[in-house]
Amino acid sequence: MTQSVRDLAFHTIQDILNDNAYSNLKINEVINQYNIATVDKALFTELVYGTIKRKMTLDFYLKPFVKTRIKGWVRQLLWMSLYQYVFLDKIPNHAIINEAVNIAKRRGGQHNGNIVNAILRHIFKSDLPTLETIKNEKQRMTIEYSIPRWIIEHWITHYGIETTHKIAKSFLVQSASTVRVNTSRTDVETISKELLQEGYHVDIDQLIPYCLHLTGKPVIESRAFKDGLISIQDKSSMLVGYLMDVQKGDTILDACSAPGGKACHMAELLASTGHVDATDIHKHKIGLIKENIKKLKLKNVSTFDHDATQPYSELYDKILVDAPCSGLGVLRHKPEIKYVQSKDSINDLVEIQLSILDNVKHNLKPGGSLIYSTCTIEQMENENVIYTFLKENKDFEFELMTHPVTGEKVKTLQILPQDFNSDGFFITKIKRKES
Numbered sequence: 001m002t003q004s005v006r007d008l009a010f011h012t013i014q015d016i017l018n019d020n021a022y023s024n025l026k027i028n029e030v031i032n033q034y035n036i037a038t039v040d041k042a043l044f045t046e047l048v049y050g051t052i053k054r055k056m057t058l059d060f061y062l063k064p065f066v067k068t069r070i071k072g073w074v075r076q077l078l079w080m081s082l083y084q085y086v087f088l089d090k091i092p093n094h095a096i097i098n099e100a101v102n103i104a105k106r107r108g109g110q111h112n113g114n115i116v117n118a119i120l121r122h123i124f125k126s127d128l129p130t131l132e133t134i135k136n137e138k139q140r141m142t143i144e145y146s147i148p149r150w151i152i153e154h155w156i157t158h159y160g161i162e163t164t165h166k167i168a169k170s171f172l173v174q175s176a177s178t179v180r181v182n183t184s185r186t187d188v189e190t191i192s193k194e195l196l197q198e199g200y201h202v203d204i205d206q207l208i209p210y211c212l213h214l215t216g217k218p219v220i221e222s223r224a225f226k227d228g229l230i231s232i233q234d235k236s237s238m239l240v241g242y243l244m245d246v247q248k249g250d251t252i253l254d255a256c257s258a259p260g261g262k263a264c265h266m267a268e269l270l271a272s273t274g275h276v277d278a279t280d281i282h283k284h285k286i287g288l289i290k291e292n293i294k295k296l297k298l299k300n301v302s303t304f305d306h307d308a309t310q311p312y313s314e315l316y317d318k319i320l321v322d323a324p325c326s327g328l329g330v331l332r333h334k335p336e337i338k339y340v341q342s343k344d345s346i347n348d349l350v351e352i353q354l355s356i357l358d359n360v361k362h363n364l365k366p367g368g369s370l371i372y373s374t375c376t377i378e379q380m381e382n383e384n385v386i387y388t389f390l391k392e393n394k395d396f397e398f399e400l401m402t403h404p405v406t407g408e409k410v411k412t413l414q415i416l417p418q419d420f421n422s423d424g425f426f427i428t429k430i431k432r433k434e435s
Helices: 005-019 023-033 039-052 053-064 070-087 093-125 138-144 149-159 159-171 188-197 235-243 261-270 283-296 343-363 383-392
Strands: 180-181 201-204 211-215 228-231 251-254 273-279 300-306 318-324 363-372 395-399 412-415 424-433
Touching: 005 023, 005 039, 005 070, 005 093, 039 053, 039 070, 053 070, 053 093, 053 138, 070 093, 138 149, 149 159, 149 228, 149 283, 159 395, 180 235, 188 201, 188 211, 211 261, 228 261, 235 261, 235 363, 235 412, 235 424, 251 261, 261 273, 261 283, 261 318, 273 283, 283 300, 300 318, 318 343, 343 363, 343 383, 383 395, 383 412
Parallel strands: 251 273, 251 318, 273 300, 318 363
Antiparallel strands: 180 211, 180 228, 201 211, 363 424, 395 424, 412 424
């Protein structure tokens, strides 16, 4: 590897913040492309995710030390350097400075190297500004958690200030590593034993019997993952297929399927019976679904590109609308989302979500079930959408679900990221009344 880990991290941060690359995909791409050593993968990932997650906090710390105009890439390099200084314990200051100066010289010549050197040395000799100087609590939360103020205000309105603190704080903590056992080809006991023999610590989830919590080396290095016997999937996401209550012989439509994790999950539950149609509007994403199907060796899934706002030709026993959404529940894995979403973009998404529901309702058999889910915690995209749909469609009604924490029967389920140390997710289940 000719480039240092910090050099690669810096360029990856730029690709994400400047060119709209998806952080989780870009990180994996760089790791594979440059064959980053196992010992360096953790630092590379930490630098990229950490800098992006705390961008606004880092800029708050940096601001008093920048007296003249600096280039955008220099600011981003200083953020990455500050992240190491403030949030990582084992990196010496001289190493932070040397790496940053070298990167600056290669990118912008000696002059920019001198600027970076001077600013960092000043910072390391001085006291950083404190969050306590921000008197407005909403603004202080915005800077402390690096979440735009309009999002903080939305969450306070819907969840209250105490819960908003918990939500925002949880997005800065690494989530649990969970995998889904491919029950169409193996069983939980067999896979658990194999993973234990490979050196993983394995806990079987108390709610979802085929959900395993793993600690140890990366999951992608396990034989079970390589052979398609387990899939990496967040517990919150797994709850969608679990709550669908798949029955043998069901025909199922997954209308917004890519990359296909939930479609494959339901196909695994069907085993050799029934069928899943997995569709997506983006032709290039159909390949991702097919890759999953091939790896898991599933025979009961069909894929085709289709706009979910346009009519389908078949009737189904069950339909999943895992709708396009703001993604504000998955900020651990895609922290850049919080900087690009806006109030207007959410309003546009609500229109699309309702349009998809209004279309696929015609393809659900009487008595059939439809799950509407999102990976966001924005009420406008969740409760507001489903109640609006039901108000306008009297032939549909809620199908009660069991709350995974309280055990109560509920109409809607909003999973917050701190509930399971997982993604934030919304799930509701409705059914078409018998005629």
